[in-house]
Amino acid sequence: MRRELLASKKKETGLSLDPRTKLALLITIALFVLSGGGGAASKQFAPILAAVPLILLLTEKSWKGSVIYFVLYGGSYILQLWALPHLSGLPNFLVVAICGFFMRFVPGIMMGYITVRTTTVSEFVASMKKLHLPEQIIIPMSVIFRFFPTVVEEYNAIGDAMKMRGIRFGGGKASAMLEYRLVPVIMCSVKIGEELNAAALTRGLGGPVKRTNICEIGFHVQDVFFLLLCVVAFAIPIVTMITGR
Amino acid sequence: MIECKKVSFSYPPNETDIGDRKGHGTLRNIDLSINDGDFVLLCGTSGCGKTTLTRLFNGLIPHYYDGKLEGTVMLDGEDMSGLSLFDISKKVGSVFQNPRSQFFNVDTTSEIAFGCENHGLEEAEIRKRVKLVSEQLNLTNLLDRSVFSLSGGEKQKIACGSAAAVEPDVFVLDEPSSNLDAYSIADFRKLLKILKSQGKTIIIAEHRLYYLYDLADRIIYLSDGEIQGDYTLPEFQLIPAAEKAKMGLRPLGLGEFADIEPASLHSGQGIWKLNHFHFAYKKQPETLSLENIELPAGNVTAVIGHNGAGKTTLSRCLCGLEKRCKGILEKDGTSYSSKQRLKLCYMVMQDVNHQLFTESVLEEVLLSMPGKDSDESPENVAKAEAILTEMDLLPYKACHPMGLSGGQKQRVAIASAIASERPVILFDEPTSGLDLFHMRQVADSVKGLADSGKTIVIVTHDPEFILRCCNYVIHLENGRLEENYFLQDTEGRERLFNFFMMEGGGGNQTV
Numbered sequence: 150m151r152r153e154l155l156a157s158k159k160k161e162t163g164l165s166l167d168p169r170t171k172l173a174l175l176i177t178i179a180l181f182v183l184s185g186g187g188g189a190a191s192k193q194f195a196p197i198l199a200a201v202p203l204i205l206l207l208t209e210k211s212w213k214g215s216v217i218y219f220v221l222y223g224g225s226y227i228l229q230l231w232a233l234p235h236l237s238g239l240p241n242f243l244v245v246a247i248c249g250f251f252m253r254f255v256p257g258i259m260m261g262y263i264t265v266r267t268t269t270v271s272e273f274v275a276s277m278k279k280l281h282l283p284e285q286i287i288i289p290m291s292v293i294f295r296f297f298p299t300v301v302e303e304y305n306a307i308g309d310a311m312k313m314r315g316i317r318f319g320g321g322k323a324s325a326m327l328e329y330r331l332v333p334v335i336m337c338s339v340k341i342g343e344e345l346n347a348a349a350l351t352r353g354l355g356g357p358v359k360r361t362n363i364c365e366i367g368f369h370v371q372d373v374f375f376l377l378l379c380v381v382a383f384a385i386p387i388v389t390m391i392t393g394r
Numbered sequence: 395m396i397e398c399k400k401v402s403f404s405y406p407p408n409e410t411d412i413g414d415r416k417g418h419g420t421l422r423n424i425d426l427s428i429n430d431g432d433f434v435l436l437c438g439t440s441g442c443g444k445t446t447l448t449r450l451f452n453g454l455i456p457h458y459y460d461g462k463l464e465g466t467v468m469l470d471g472e473d474m475s476g477l478s479l480f481d482i483s484k485k486v487g488s489v490f491q492n493p494r495s496q497f498f499n500v501d502t503t504s505e506i507a508f509g510c511e512n513h514g515l516e517e518a519e520i521r522k523r524v525k526l527v528s529e530q531l532n533l534t535n536l537l538d539r540s541v542f543s544l545s546g547g548e549k550q551k552i553a554c555g556s557a558a559a560v561e562p563d564v565f566v567l568d569e570p571s572s573n574l575d576a577y578s579i580a581d582f583r584k585l586l587k588i589l590k591s592q593g594k595t596i597i598i599a600e601h602r603l604y605y606l607y608d609l610a611d612r613i614i615y616l617s618d619g620e621i622q623g624d625y626t627l628p629e630f631q632l633i634p635a636a637e638k639a640k641m642g643l644r645p646l647g648l649g650e651f652a653d654i655e656p657a658s659l660h661s662g663q664g665i666w667k668l669n670h671f672h673f674a675y676k677k678q679p680e681t682l683s684l685e686n687i688e689l690p691a692g693n694v695t696a697v698i699g700h701n702g703a704g705k706t707t708l709s710r711c712l713c714g715l716e717k718r719c720k721g722i723l724e725k726d727g728t729s730y731s732s733k734q735r736l737k738l739c740y741m742v743m744q745d746v747n748h749q750l751f752t753e754s755v756l757e758e759v760l761l762s763m764p765g766k767d768s769d770e771s772p773e774n775v776a777k778a779e780a781i782l783t784e785m786d787l788l789p790y791k792a793c794h795p796m797g798l799s800g801g802q803k804q805r806v807a808i809a810s811a812i813a814s815e816r817p818v819i820l821f822d823e824p825t826s827g828l829d830l831f832h833m834r835q836v837a838d839s840v841k842g843l844a845d846s847g848k849t850i851v852i853v854t855h856d857p858e859f860i861l862r863c864c865n866y867v868i869h870l871e872n873g874r875l876e877e878n879y880f881l882q883d884t885e886g887r888e889r890l891f892n893f894f895m896m897e898g899g900g901g902n903q904t905v
Contacts, residue, residue: 155500157500157501157540157541157542158501158538158539158540158543269500269501270499270500270501270504271499271500271501271504291498291499292498294500295497295498295499295500298500298542299494299495303748306743306745306748307748307749309710309715309743309748310743310748310749310751311751312715312736313713313715313736313739313740313741313749314740314749314751314761314762314810314814315736315737316751316761328751329751329752332751333747333748333749333750333751336747336796337745337747337748340495340747341492341494341495344490344492344495344496345495345496345497345498346458347454347458347459347490348488348490348495348496348497348498349498349508350454350457350458350479350483351452351453351454351479351482351483351486351487351488352483352487352488352498352508352509352512352556352557352560353479353480353483353484353509353512353513353560354498354508354512355480355512356478356480356483356512356513356514357480358512358513358514359514360511360512360514361510361511361514361515361516361517361520362511362517363503363504363507363511363517363520363521363524364504
């Protein structure tokens with residue numbers, strides 16, 4: 150089955166957010182939920198940030214994802230709030246460890262998952278352009294996204310060939326295994342890369358003019374709302390620092 | 395207007411190149427001028443230099459591929475070596491052989507817009523062109539799709555659309571049909587017809603000639619890097635079939651296949667029974683649904699059908715590569731599950747690069763031999779060398795497989811299939827992109843395998859290849875069995891012809 154790094158086709162459902170908003174949300178969640186930075190006041194704000202992936206999942210009508218996410222995060226939250234005071238010793242430690250793990254990691258992972266799944270490669274490239282990154286970074290990045298599924302495809306085909314010839318891991322042949330698998334992948338990838346390069350050059354890539362991009366991205370009401378949320382998240386620790394509470 | 399004046403070219407010598415690859419693609423003393431609006435077909439055997447010639451026309455030589463170039467190539471009166479690839483790309487659009495490796499974007503609309511974006515056209519203008527081109531070339535239903543969900547034929551159409559959006563005067567196509575089935579080729583032909591009617595200059599290098607029979611104005615025949623013939627279409631059609639075969643060219647129409655001797659049938663070797671072969675991807679409808687199918691053992695079976703009919707899925711299930719397929723293969727009362735079939739069947743893949751792992755041809759064959767590990771005992775080496783002799787590969791036994799030509803690599807894969815001593819050998823599209831000579835060579839190898847008692851199953855789109863070496867046909871459509879028949883009698887051959895004619899395989903012409 151197909152594995153892609155970023156989406157290749159736009160999803161019709163859900164709140165469509167600008168890729169930059171998603172990136173901002175991802176960074177905010179990583180900072181204040183995953184690594185728990187920002188002190189006590191930010192800790193109070195974390196559940197609000199953790200609700201963001203849930204909102205996005207719900208608007209996307211991804212019911213299964215919403216339920217799993219809600220149970221994992223909400224369950225841990227409730228367990229920590231209600232069960233913890235009544236426990237001691239090993240059970241207490243287990244609940245703290247497991248709930249802490251889920252509450253920290255699940256929102257970040259989910260946000261990352263949503264970001265890569267709902268952003269198309271063209272949107273991503275367009276937003277990098279809007280962020281004024283140089284072409285020397287953007288073009289290699291877009292080639293990576295284009296290339297990744299192809300390399301996975303090659304890798305799987307080679308895996309099939311090995312299975313058929315009865316070459317498997319184990320029996321002290323680990324280095325041979327690596328060689329059999331990697332050498333053809335590298336050979337095929339180099340060849341594909343060379344052809345891809347030639348094809349792009351015959352279509353004028355790398356010319357002396359400024360490239361245009363037809364992908365439409367921009368901020369809408371929903372983007373403003375989520376960006377404000379990010380601003381608040383960053384403001385809390387700053388304000389607490391200034392007021393010196 | 396493109397002019398070549400005394401052009402010679404050779405790629406830099408490469409030490410890993412051996413055998414057929416030496417001097418591959420060299421051009422000698424080419425004098426040629428192509429007028430605006432001409433549809434020129436470049437033909438000849440593999441390595442004759444037709445791909446090299448296309449690279450001269452789109453500027454990849456000398457601007458991308460290194461080599462020794464003499465003489466000048468002029469594009470509208472300007473020396474192409476003085477122009478940059480960017481300048482050339484405004485006038486010449488290119489389509490390449492491999493649909494997998496010419497897409498820069500992952501969605502079709504961006505891909506069509508890609509050339510225009512590179513040329514820095516205004517957004518509104520690009521949108522207008524994408525719309526115009528997709529209407530003109532009938533691509534509208536392919537817009538806003540993921541390129542990974544497209545078939546090979548659809549990818550080639552998008553590649554043409556992407557080239558056309560820049561509005562070049564010249565289109566250069568290098569074996570665009572190599573990876574396409576007959577049905578996609580018929581569709582692709584329509585697109586070429588549209589481009590021709592727009593007055594574009596079209597230069598196309600091809601092995602398969604039949605789909606271009608009424609499009610080409612001029613046919614240039616290359617051999618050993620030299621122009622050996624320059625024909626108008628009526629002149630070319632007058633060349634007798636036998637003469638064309640001698641030139642290494644594929645016939646222009648199915649009519650010319652009628653007198654191919656049928657491959658001899660091997661009887662009395664029993665039957666492989668395929669029971670309950672069903673397959674579906676997770677949460678997807680079934681793509682394969684076969685209850686009971688029989689394969690004559692010791693014979694060669696062709697699996698035919700349109701794209702998406704389930705041919706490749708069947709071959710993967712048969713090999714045991716799809717664990718989700720619970721089908722059972724049975725012969726003489728013994729059943730083989732999918733796991734057991736991994737050791738029973740051997741598949742020669744379409745891209746043989748995927749299955750060559752070792753550092754020498756000999757090692758490759760030894761690796762496949764049954765037994766605990768590929769031990770290099772004298773008997774095994776002798777056995778391997780015997781197989782290599784049979785496959786015309788003995789002189790290359792110490793060479794790295796990756797340095798060989800495509801045809802030789804395929805023969806290495808066949809040699810390791812023989813060495814595996816497995817009774818069932820599958821081929822996935824073994825002749826796509828092969829010229830007449832190499833196609834016949836593969837057909838002979840397949841016949842040899844059948845003579846030695848192997849059961850062969852071949853997924854293919856190549857009618858001539860089927861007639862040369864297969865004796866049984868399984869025709870799949872939508873994952874189900876459409877019909878199955880032997881090719882020994884005229885009735886069976888008639889059915890085969892019917893299938894390829896319905897596909898628009900150019901059977902309606904008599905050359």
